[in-house]
Amino acid sequence: MMGAMMLPSVAPLATLYGRTISRNHGIRLTGFGAGYILAWGMTGLIAYLIADRFGDITATRPAIAQVVAVVCFATVGLYQLTSIKARCLRHCRSPMGHLMHYAGFRGSTKDLRAGLHHGLF
Numbered sequence: 001m002m003g004a005m006m007l008p009s010v011a012p013l014a015t016l017y018g019r020t021i022s023r024n025h026g027i028r029l030t031g032f033g034a035g036y037i038l039a040w041g042m043t044g045l046i047a048y049l050i051a052d053r054f055g056d057i058t059a060t061r062p063a064i065a066q067v068v069a070v071v072c073f074a075t076v077g078l079y080q081l082t083s084i085k086a087r088c089l090r091h092c093r094s095p096m097g098h099l100m101h102y103a104g105f106r107g108s109t110k111d112l113r114a115g116l117h118h119g120l121f
Contacts, residue, residue: 010036013095013118020099028111035115043120091121 014032021028058065079085091098098121102114 006036006040007033010118013099016095016099017102017114020103031109031111032115032118035112035117036119037115038112039116039119088121 010033014029014036017032018025018029054068058068098118102110102117105113
């Protein structure tokens with residue numbers, strides 16, 4: 001599911017990122033992609049663990065299931081009104097600033113860190 005839904009959305013930035021790379025193009029793009037997948041994999045694992053825990057609780061206490069659902073939907077609805085959402089949208093709409101930021105990364109893991117940073121946005 002990750003490949004089908006999230007990787008196509010990172011393709012435009014990965015293409016731009018690839019244009020900034022002069023050496024070891026394939027290895028460095030793989031590092032960027034691995035960082036992106038790592039970010040979403042960690043997010044998915046956390047979501048799974050939370051869902052698993054609440055699934056156990058709501059299976060034994062059905063009345064709590066409705067409360068959990070309302071809290072989840074309210075949280076997602078309130079997120080739509082936050083400055084965090086606006087910041088994330090600015091990042092997605094204008095990736096050039098972040099590419100400049102990524103250019104300042106140093107070390108052998110800079111591509112992995114760039115992908116991880118982008119995935120967490």
